[in-house]
Amino acid sequence: MSLIHPTAIVDPQAELHPTVVVGPYSVIEGEAVIGAGTEIGAHVYIDRYTKIGRDCRIYPFASVGTPPQDKKFRGEKTELIMGDENVIREYVTINRGTPDGGGVTTIGNQNLLLAYVHVAHDCHLGNGITMVNVATLGGHVTLEDHAVIGGLSAVHQFVRIGSHAYVGGKTGVSQDIPPFVLASGERAKLFGLNIVGLKRYNFSNEVILALKKAYQTVIRSHLTIQDAMHKVEKEVPLLPEVTQFLDFIRQSQRGIPRR
Secondary structure: OOOEOOOOEEOOOOEEOOOOEEOOOOEEOOOOEEOOOOEEOOOOEEOOOEEEOOOOEEOOOOEEEEOOOOOOOOOOOOEEEEOOOOEEOOOOEEEOOOHHHOOEEEEOOOOEEOOOOEEOOOOEEOOOOEEOOOOEEOOOOEEOOOOEEOOOOEEOOOOEEOOOOEEOOOOEEOOOEOOOEEEEOOEOEEEEEOHHHHHHOOOOHHHHHHHHHHHHHHHHOOOOHHHHHHHHHHHOOOOHHHHHHHHHHHHOOOOOOOO
8 A cells, every 4th residue: 555645645756755754735845855764744845845744743734844934935945854763743834944044944853843833934943842832932943852842822033042951831932031031921031940850850959059049139139130150150069051041041132030
């Protein structure tokens, strides 16, 4: 029995591993590449210049690798590159990159994008990320490993969200969110560390305590950012996670919410 449903339309130029399953009425355009064991449900559209890794699950009515929603785009060859073991649920939309943004949207491994999620052009997602229903990323957004974006949240263009950060539902994110923290609100505010997430990933009590001290000093004190970070470097053990927290803030282009 064929693994491609007879009602599906697969361009002859598309490269599908022999174990790929394609459901009814799905369309796969030319120059798409799909890896071993990936299953594509019914009514899925996968545009050209899209590369999908192995063992992904793409559910009905998802639209993957379509052109960017950018007025400057003129049909140039840009890409979407997706890794392995990703789950893309119903009605998710993912756009490929733009020439001005580096030409590629990237999605790592083992990510879960729930129904109606939108990933805009030139976004870069790491590994183990969860985006809950109707969460939306503007263009050029970076999500680092194991970040969680709550349902109905919207992330502004060029924002960066750090690893193990948790953004609550219905949150508007216009500034960078550091790693390991909780953020929520009509305009995102910080509400301490993501303790539940850190324990779930087996961070030690030593790390959590050091991050708490760094967070209180940098986010809650009335010191300048520079003075607060200097204070942390003098008074808090510089574990790798603390250094990661400080480096993220130091490199932020959009600033972070404080107090």
